[in-house]
Amino acid sequence: MFGPDPFAAAMSKDQIVSLIPEYLAMSQAFPYLRAGSQKDLVFAAMHTNRDLPRHVELTSVVANFICWDETGGHSRVLRAGNAALPDILATEQFHSNLFRKDASRLLGGAVKPNYSPTTKRYLHSLYAGLSSKDPVVRCAYMVAFELHAAEMIQSLSATVGRRS
Template sequence: MHDLESAESVAREIDRITQAAHPVHPFELALPPERLEPILAEYLAVTTALPYIRAGAVGLIAFDRMATGDEFEPSDDLTFAMTMMAAWHEIGGTRLVLECGTRGLPLILDTGEHFDSSLLRLDVSRLLGKDVQASFSPVTRRYLFRLHAGFADLDIIGRAAFLVSQHTHATRMLTALIARIRDAYGVSAGQLAYFNLHVDDPTHASRTETLLGMIPRAVPPSHADDFYQRYEAAYTLHTWWCESITTL
């Protein structure tokens, strides 16, 4: 029987599950330099779509509550808060407010300078020496549709599992991808815009703690085993996508 007593206990258990089920991430393996171009184009596609998918997912939950006449549950509010915090971070809001205070809010309209996708596009173009378009291949489209379904899951257990798995997987994926970029191009994260912001992110630890702290408040203790099983299944989806795009 697993527990959901605190953010710390959740962190320990998901780390154990992740390492047992996925001891090696696909991006942690050596990759030929020529494989990075399609990988980066697919990664750009996901980065571009992700904040839109998050926003659409919480909208579906709201429409369901309106259609059924059910009250919004406290767990709905919790997952909504975490979903919007992630989207706000992905469009540069967290960094702008941290660096500029309220004066940074109007700068959010400079989307070409602050959205994660805009910064990543600049990095990829620099690495490859040409303009690069996001590649929404069939496998990436399938992954994005499944992400949307997970974020919009009307069952709080599945929804929470997807939110946590996406965050923990993204951290590991990004770390491994930076290593492969360094191997292929001799460029460190500090020389790139998007990658540097995510490696040297002063809010990462607090955002992770907040996300994991949501779980004991949103998931009933009697559903701990179900939550961890769904977390593992969702994490497997993320690694499936990564493995799939290494062979495109």
């Protein structure tokens, strides 16, 4: 739907510089979209005055873990246990902020997210899938995003490595 990964092909430095802010936008938005997608499922249960189905509980617990990981909580607790909990307010450990720091160092200056029309369309589509009332669709979007993110990270790393 969104075409091939732009980093899969050889790119000029200018192309890399223009795409990194798009990646930063996706990285920054993801945990918020992931967390927010659960509200639609709860509101659907509220609207119909029904209990939350188990499939919502299952995808929500995975979603909450992914958000916890994306915002740096998981790695902090792994390193220092519950004593690290006060440090979760140090947002520089958010994955998007770690990426921003690396990208800024790589590009030699501050990098800001670029929510271009294509990136916004992608993120809206992602949100729709992550909040789907159909458990198969919701789960498929969760898995597909994680696989796509891993592929994007590998492609970006390989592309930057070839340019260095």
